[in-house]
Amino acid sequence: MAQTAWSKRWIKPEIFPLFAAMGAALGICGFAIARNIAINPDVRISKEDRAAGILDNYKEGKTYKDHGLREYLKDCSPEIMPVLNRYFSTSK
Incomplete structure (x- = not known):
């Protein structure tokens, strides 16, 4: 019953642009976070890199x-x- 209520509420053509906009925003945020963690010189994940200081x-x-x-x-x-x-x- 809960599955039917969920699909009746959210699987409508009017909701698809919202899904697309939210998906694009989450994709851009995920890309920015991954880029900063992976190659930003100011972000140091490991303990040895953090110990190096400035x-x-x-x-x-x-x-x-x-x-x-x-x-x-x-x-x-x-x-x-x-x-x-x-x-x-x-x-x-």
Whole structure:
């Protein structure tokens, strides 16, 4: 009986966009957490790394900050709709 009530309440076409949005948000959060745990130079999981104290690892920090997406978007203009911006900003 409980299974039927759950499926009647949540398995509807109106709920699918909510599932998609929540799934995307959880995916982005999971990616950020995994990236920080795996390659962030400031996060130290093991006891030996934590015992090292504060490290001056500027090169590793710069490599972490300038990841692939940032390198790809480095030369792009920071506009969301460049065609629309050019249309309204140029004089006629």
